[in-house]
Amino acid sequence: MSEENTAPSSETLPQASICKKKSFSLIWIVPLVALIIGVGLIYTTMMKKGPTITITFASADGLEAGKTKVKYKDVEIGKVESVELAEDFKHVEVTVSLVKKADAYLNEQTRFWVVRPRLSGGTVTGLGTLLSGAYIAVDPGKAGESQYEFKGLEIPPVVTEGTPGKLFRLEAGDLGSLDYGSPIYYRGIKIGQVVGYGLRENGEGVIITVFVDAPYDAYVKDSSRFWLASGMDLEMGTDGIRFNTESLVSLLIGGISLTNPDHLKNTPIADAEDVFQLFPTREAAMTEQFLEKEYYVLKFAQSVRGLSIGAPVEFKGFPVGHVVDIGIEFDCKSNKVLVPVRIEVEQKRLQRIASQTGKVDTDAILKLLVKQGLRGQVRTGNLLTGKLYVALDFFKNVEPAKIIAEDGVIQIPTTPTPIEELTSNLSALLEKLQKIPMEKIGNNAIETLQGIKQASNKLESLAESNEIRLAFQKTQKTMEGAHQLLSKDSATVVELQRALREMSEAARAIRSLADQLERHPESLLRGKERK
Structure with a gap:
């Protein structure tokens, strides 16, 4: 065998080397970029996404998921995500997503309500929603614990946070014709309105919340008097008949008037949340009122038809109290039917009389006055209406009498009217x-x-x-x-x-x-x- 036909040995053959390719494939660029963009979008969305809250309303009237907006000062700050019926079927739950900045104002004082066309207090609000549709308005709270579940207001607040002015409380026996938005007048100028009302804790009377706009709130002082301006004030005097009313609006929907007595000067300006008494009439408001009362009873042998509960009690023509109860009884000693009339007398008025005589004890001064001829008498106060009143006055040639206490109530002696005595x-x-x-x-x-x-x-x-x-x-x-x-x-x-x-x-x-x-x-x- 020749050398040309001889196969080469394995030692003379070249050896192949295996190595990994280190170059980057362009095919991975597209998914990598998509990943980066996705992460960026997620991050951006998370950074811009605001809180999600739940608002409860009585009904979903005007609300629609994905369309109804949430606005503050007519600027959109959120949108309704869903509207669902609550499990108890008594109300609806509205899920709302808000912008990031709204998170700082979500606390226990934040209020939400639905803006629709409304007629209240003589004014029409929400007319713009006739074309654009209803929306949810928000009144951010100043401070308080963070909160994400709210109960929406069924009646929109008249005054929102940040409105300059002061809130005051008025106490009255009943609400009368007042309502949300009823106006408040000072010298015929509207200076505020009613923003809320409710019963007192014991159920005896109501508390009315009013808001007086700035700068008029400076005219509300510690001595200010408030009274109902609803209806007409008809007065008959020596100079004829006078008819007064604040305005046509107050005549139709009610209102409140405010004044400061001229004889009380340099009284301080009232603080916010101060409480005042709301009187039924201007006359009652201008009459000096005292809270401490004394009760007495007067027994009349004559008819007292025309005397009613609330009738005035006057001392020598000066009002000192009112009648609070009228009864009937049989006197076994005299065999006569008597009419006991219980009266309520303002204690400070009696103390003023007592102080002028050098005594402070009202019972002691009353004994002295009875000894000098003080008696109670029923008199006619108005010939047209037949209304009677109780007069405390001094009479000559009357039989001596003493004040006695009956069931802890002092009884003041009485005397008949001149006609009754004559007959x-x-x-x-x-x-x-x-x-x-x-x-x-x-x-x-x-x-x-x-x-x-x-x-x-x-x-x-x-x-x-x-x-x-x-x-x-x-x-x-x-x-x-x-x-x-x-x-x-x-x-x-x-x-x-x-x-x-x-x-x-x-x-x-x-x-x-x-x-x-x-x-x-x-x-x-x-x-x-x-x-």
């Missing part, structure tokens, strides 16, 4: 006159005269001188004249009896007139009603 005295006089036996007295007088006449006849027969006979004849004529005067059919006796009957009829007429005036004092002006 009572006339009735007593006529009763006494009617008890006089006029006929018996006349018969006795006639019998006496007849006896004297018979005696005179005997003496005349026994008399011897003409002078004695003449004297007896004159005496006899006198007796005959007296007999004719006192005889049953004589004109004198008949006239006397007729005069007594007329006096009796006059007394009955006066009694009837007194009863008529007591029941209908307005008849002095209108006359007696025709049947």
Whole structure:
């Protein structure tokens, strides 16, 4: 075998080397870029995404998922994501996503409500939603713990956070015609409105929250008086009839008026959340009010028709209190039906009277005043309406009396009205006159005269001188004249009896007139009603 045909050995053959390729493939560029973009978008979305909250409303009227917006000062800050019915089927739950910046204002004081067209307090709001649709408005809270579940307001707040002015509280017996948005007036200018109301904790009365705009809130002072300006104020005085009302709006929907008494100067400006009394009328507001009361009872033997609970109590024409209760009872000692009237008197008014006499104890001064002739009396306050009031005044020639305590309440003695006293005295006089036996007295007088006449006849027969006979004849004529005067059919006796009957009829007429005036004092002006 030749060398040309000889196969080369393994040692002479070249050896292949295996190595990994280190170059980067371009095919991975696309998914890598997509990953980076995705991460960036996620990061950007997470950084811009705001909180998600849940708002509860009574109904979903006007709300629509994906369309209804959330606005603050007409700037969109969120959107409704979903609207679902709650598990109890009593309300709806609205899920809302907000912008990142809204997270700082979500606390327990934040409020949400739905803006729709509304008529409240004489003003129309939300008209813009007729075209754009309803939206959810927000009033950010200033401070408080973070919160992400809220109960939406069914009635939009009249005043939102940041509005310059002050809130005040008014206490009243009832709400009357006031409502959200009812105006508040000062000297005829609208300075605020009612923003809320509710019952007191004990249920006795209401508390009304009002907001007075700046700079008018500086006119609300510690001495300010508030009263209801709803309706008409009709007053009849010596200068004619006056008709007052704040405005047509207050006449229709109600309102509140505010004033500061002129005699109270340099009083400090009221602080926010101060509480004031809301009076029913201007007259009641301007009358000085005291909180401490004293209670007394007065018992009347006469009719008190026309006297009602709330009727004024006056001391020498000055108002000091009101009637709080009227009852009826039978007095076993006098066998009379009495009408006990309980009155409420402002203690400080009595203390002012007591301080002028050098005494502070109201019971002590009351004893002194009763000793000097102080009595209670029912008087007519208005001839047109027939309303009565209780007058505390001094009377002369009254029987001595003392104040007594009955069930811890002091009883003030009373005196009848002049008409009642006059008719009572006339009735007593006529009763006494009617008890006089006029006929018996006349018969006795006639019998006496007849006896004297018979005696005179005997003496005349026994008399011897003409002078004695003449004297007896004159005496006899006198007796005959007296007999004719006192005889049953004589004109004198008949006239006397007729005069007594007329006096009796006059007394009955006066009694009837007194009863008529007591029941209908307005008849002095209108006359007696025709049947």
